[in-house]
Amino acid sequence: xxAAVMALAPTPNHAAGLSYEVQTWDVDRATTGALVxxxxxxxxxxxxxxxxxxxxxxxxxxxxxxxxxxxxxxSKGALRARLDNLAVGLSAYVGQRSSVVSLTxxxxxxxxxxxxxxxxxxxxxxxxxxxxxxxxxRQLDWEASLKTPDFVLQQAVHRLMFARDDPRRRPYEKxxxxxxxxxxxxxxxxxxxxxxxxxxxxxxxxxxxxxGSWARDLLxxxxxxxxxxxxxxxxPLSSRESRPPEQxxxxxxxxxxxxxxxxxxxxxxxxxxxxxxxxxxVLGGHFYSRLSEALRHxxxxxxxxxxxxxxxxxxxxxxxxxxxxKTANAAATDQKLRQVVKExxxxxxxxxxxxTAAGYLVGRRVFGRQAPGQVLAIFFWEHWQGxxxxxxxxxxxxxxxxxxxxxxxxxxxxxxxxxxxxxxxxPGK
Amino acid sequence: xxTGRILSAIGLLLGILSATLAIAQTTPNLIDxxxxxxxxxxILPDESHPVVATQVWYHVGAANETPKTRGFAHLFEHLMFxxxxxxxxxxxxxxxxxxxxxxxxxxxxxxxxxxxEIPPAGLFGVLNLEEDRMVNLKLDQQxxxxxxxxxxxxxxxxxxxxxxDRLEVAMLKKVLGDHPxxxxxxxxxxxxxxxxxxxxxxxxxxxxxxxxxxLVIVGPVDGAATLDEVRRVFGPLPAEGETPPDPPSxxxxxxxxxxxxxxxxxxxxxxxxxxxxxxxxxxxAYAIKLMNQLLAWSAVKPFEEELVRRRKKALxxxxxxxxxxxxxxxxxxxxxxxYRREKTAFRFIDETLARLGRMEWLxxxxxxxxxxxxxxxxxxxxxxxxxxxxxxxxxxxxxxxTRAAFESTAMIEAVTxxxxxxxxxxxxxxxxxxxxxxxxxxxxLIVNLFGWLYPLVKR
Numbered sequence: 012x013x014a015a016v017m018a019l020a021p022t023p024n025h026a027a028g029l030s031y032e033v034q035t036w037d038v039d040r041a042t043t044g045a046l047v048x049x050x051x052x053x054x055x056x057x058x059x060x061x062x063x064x065x066x067x068x069x070x071x072x073x074x075x076x077x078x079x080x081x082x083x084x085x086s087k088g089a090l091r092a093r094l095d096n097l098a099v100g101l102s103a104y105v106g107q108r109s110s111v112v113s114l115t116x117x118x119x120x121x122x123x124x125x126x127x128x129x130x131x132x133x134x135x136x137x138x139x140x141x142x143x144x145x146x147x148x149r150q151l152d153w154e155a156s157l158k159t160p161d162f163v164l165q166q167a168v169h170r171l172m173f174a175r176d177d178p179r180r181r182p183y184e185k186x187x188x189x190x191x192x193x194x195x196x197x198x199x200x201x202x203x204x205x206x207x208x209x210x211x212x213x214x215x216x217x218x219x220x221x222x223g224s225w226a227r228d229l230l231x232x233x234x235x236x237x238x239x240x241x242x243x244x245x246x247p248l249s250s251r252e253s254r255p256p257e258q259x260x261x262x263x264x265x266x267x268x269x270x271x272x273x274x275x276x277x278x279x280x281x282x283x284x285x286x287x288x289x290x291x292x293v294l295g296g297h298f299y300s301r302l303s304e305a306l307r308h309x310x311x312x313x314x315x316x317x318x319x320x321x322x323x324x325x326x327x328x329x330x331x332x333x334x335x336x337k338t339a340n341a342a343a344t345d346q347k348l349r350q351v352v353k354e355x356x357x358x359x360x361x362x363x364x365x366x367t368a369a370g371y372l373v374g375r376r377v378f379g380r381q382a383p384g385q386v387l388a389i390f391f392w393e394h395w396q397g398x399x400x401x402x403x404x405x406x407x408x409x410x411x412x413x414x415x416x417x418x419x420x421x422x423x424x425x426x427x428x429x430x431x432x433x434x435x436x437x438p439g440k
Numbered sequence: 441x442x443t444g445r446i447l448s449a450i451g452l453l454l455g456i457l458s459a460t461l462a463i464a465q466t467t468p469n470l471i472d473x474x475x476x477x478x479x480x481x482x483i484l485p486d487e488s489h490p491v492v493a494t495q496v497w498y499h500v501g502a503a504n505e506t507p508k509t510r511g512f513a514h515l516f517e518h519l520m521f522x523x524x525x526x527x528x529x530x531x532x533x534x535x536x537x538x539x540x541x542x543x544x545x546x547x548x549x550x551x552x553x554x555x556x557e558i559p560p561a562g563l564f565g566v567l568n569l570e571e572d573r574m575v576n577l578k579l580d581q582q583x584x585x586x587x588x589x590x591x592x593x594x595x596x597x598x599x600x601x602x603x604x605d606r607l608e609v610a611m612l613k614k615v616l617g618d619h620p621x622x623x624x625x626x627x628x629x630x631x632x633x634x635x636x637x638x639x640x641x642x643x644x645x646x647x648x649x650x651x652x653x654x655l656v657i658v659g660p661v662d663g664a665a666t667l668d669e670v671r672r673v674f675g676p677l678p679a680e681g682e683t684p685p686d687p688p689s690x691x692x693x694x695x696x697x698x699x700x701x702x703x704x705x706x707x708x709x710x711x712x713x714x715x716x717x718x719x720x721x722x723x724x725a726y727a728i729k730l731m732n733q734l735l736a737w738s739a740v741k742p743f744e745e746e747l748v749r750r751r752k753k754a755l756x757x758x759x760x761x762x763x764x765x766x767x768x769x770x771x772x773x774x775x776x777x778x779y780r781r782e783k784t785a786f787r788f789i790d791e792t793l794a795r796l797g798r799m800e801w802l803x804x805x806x807x808x809x810x811x812x813x814x815x816x817x818x819x820x821x822x823x824x825x826x827x828x829x830x831x832x833x834x835x836x837x838x839x840x841x842t843r844a845a846f847e848s849t850a851m852i853e854a855v856t857x858x859x860x861x862x863x864x865x866x867x868x869x870x871x872x873x874x875x876x877x878x879x880x881x882x883x884x885l886i887v888n889l890f891g892w893l894y895p896l897v898k899r
Contacts, residue, residue, distance in 0.1 A: 054816065088745065088749070094739045095739050095740055095809050097809070115816065140749065140752075144748070144756065151706045154707075158602065158603050158704060158705070159602045264601075267597060298533050299534075310586065310589070311587070311592075312593070313593050314590050314593040315594075315597075337592070337593065370539075374538070374541070375540035378490075378540065381824050382824060
């Protein structure tokens with residue numbers, strides 16, 4: 012990648028002189044630097060991301076999550092003690108697409124913090140007792156999850172849609188046995204740190220020259236090649252024909268029934284995505300959406316209802332309209348939820364609804380850019396999705412430009428009730 | 441992590457975490473005024489924010505309710521979005537939505553706050569809508585009945601259908617007894633059923649008026665022009681409203697010595713030893729804050745280090761700090777497999793607390809680091825207009841003066857080691873402990889029979 016200053020188009024805002032740019036450069040042949048400057052307060056956010064996440068087959072086979080989570084726990088607790096002494100808020104976690112080290116600290120501590128980060132990323136003295144605790148904790152967490160209706164509902168949805176080995180279903184399946192061999196875990200962690208394609212992101216009170224200098228020797232040299240199986244492998248969704256029109260699961264002691272009216276979602280790059288954004292806003296995206304009017308405001312059937320989508324960055328995922336209500340009201344609410352979607356499908360939206368949704372989606376962008384870390388987070392998201400810089404901003408503008416006829420044509424293709432499955436969690440043994 | 445779920449029950453996540461963030465530097469352009477009708481107004485102009493945050497703090501919360509009005513503060517959080525004599529209920533949302541803005545309401549034990557974020561061009565519209573619902577709210581039987589149904593569903597999902605939520609509700613009640621903080625702001629189903637229109641109108645008329653309200657505006661606004669507009673919009677309102685009396689302080693409240701709970705949780709047992717302390721505004725408040733930072737919010741938590749890592753007498757351990765306006769709590773939690781006798785679990789906790797009493801965790805270096813951490817948190821708020829607005833509202837209500845938001849940096853820096861040590865001695869070492877023991881309802885037979893082997897196997 013040629014070294015260049017690449018600017019995100021300045022975000023429209025009403026504060027004179029405030030516009031965020033994301034500057035990027037090549038730190039070395041395998042590492043990119045990114046910077047969002049903001050000199051309002053003497054803080055720096057550092058976010059280092061490595062190109063492997065929980066969706067990667069390699070990550071699963073090699074227990075990347077355990078390896079990454081344990082690295083801040085040395086056997087004497089010295090690393091954590093130094094985090095406290097340097098007043099650093101640090102987290103290390105594995106996301107779906109990347110493994111992350113993220114921290115915020117005061118600028119005058121930054122040099123020492125960087126030294127500590129190097130040590131964390133090189134630590135091989137993993138705390139075995141902590142690993143053992145994490146193993147037990149994972150098991151207990153799993154058992155606790157099975158007692159909560161939200162989890163059981165989403166487990167059912169994800170089992171309906173995704174194949175057993177699809178990484179998007181894995182959070183809802185019993186955790187696999189943890190690897191506790193510290194030597195092997197250290198090796199896995201080292202592979203992650205040396206992956207080509209890593210990104211060092213800075214946000215806050217520093218200049219491009221400072222960021223360039225600090226990024227230079229932060230990480231060890233990258234490997235020439237990544238290991239095979241790094242990129243996420245999504246499996247085909249279950250066929251629509253195989254999905255029953257309805258499924259119900261039980262949990263004891265519930266006083267409500269929980270609903271998910273689900274179908275497969277569009278993939279992020281689908282040409283209909285802009286139209287979907289408008290449609291979703293009208294159907295379930297605000298306090299007086301179609302779903303909220305019918306299920307909450309009209310007769311108080313529920314406290315919450317709306318639309319959600321997940322797992323659709325690389326391949327179609329899950330799209331669902333959800334709600335809950337007291338058990339005695341379940342049948343009526345079920346019917347209302349279906350009826351809302353049916354009428355939406357049959358009649359579409361009005362021009363007034365379209366225009367309001369468009370204004371909201373475009374106007375909303377500035378609220379997600381109040382802090383440099385937010386802008387950096389958008390940069391990272393777009394980077395890992397492989398979309399051009401500014402994609403999310405432009406997606407909102409593309410949504411605003413979709414005509415009413417095109418939105419309604421999309422609704423006719425997508426919101427057919429015949430394509431949805433109703434999944435419920437109800438009281439029972 | 442399972443401890444997180446237990447902690448959320450113990451830590452009482454219903455809006456109690458203290459965001460004691462200071463505005464990092466003095467701002468000479470802060471406007472702080474009380475209108476003739478009693479409405480308090482704070483405006484912090486700052487061009488560096490892209491949006492304006494507004495908050496209207498009504499100084500009434502769940503702790504101010506009577507047995508007949510229990511749940512009302514939260515019910516009003518809903519009702520206040522119900523339309524007025526001059527605006528349809530959708531108008532507030534439509535105004536904000538047209539700018540991409542947002543709004544919400546939050547109810548805690550001590551206050552109810554209505555918040556919005558909007559570009560400056562939409563601010564004056566928000567002010568008009570806030571004024572309108574302050575005095576013209578449409579309170580009728582239909583609105584009330586519908587919101588009662590909605591709140592009841594919210595109550596079910598938040599307090600009935602997860603074992604951890606049920607645990608939280610039960611613990612509050614058993615530990616705090618008759619204290620106004622003992623019932624969650626959402627109330628009970630019986631309370632909601634009993635809510636009637638006359639009581640609701642009376643509650644509204646008493647507490648949702650200028651004399652019990654504080655309007656906060658932070659963002660890229662012209663301070664003088666905004667104040668003029670506030671005066672124009674809110675000034676004509678009559679000087680009505682009252683602030684309810686403070687609930688009793690938590691510190692010194694008579695609590696049971698021991699509480700036992702049982703719930704359908706995974707097979708672990710938790711022993712908790714808690715201590716009550718005075719709240720924000722007390723002379724010891726900043727020493728307590730630093731003590732809590734060192735004990736509860738650091739990466740190395742002394743209690744966990746001693747009990748779990750060094751002595752290996754518990755599977756997990758945690759220290760949790762809880763903050764209300766009228767008191768704070770500090771809880772030391774030990775989690776084990778259900779083989780240990782309760783008496784032993786508490787003995788280990790007491791021994792660990794005695795060890796903490798040697799104050800090895802409190803050094804000049806650790807105190808300096810804790811101060812830097814708190815100051816870093818304050819500085820992070822600098823980026824968000826809403827967080828700064830919240831801090832201003834909180835400073836006024838919890839500490840008596842908006843300017844406390846600017847002074848906390850100095851207050852934190854002034855705390856000495858002796859102050860923190862004295863706070864620990866007074867509130868923990870010599871404090872009156874509250875003991876809570878939590879058991880799972882169902883324990884697998886194999887754990888019952890052989891669970892005691894676990895620490896031996898894992899050593």
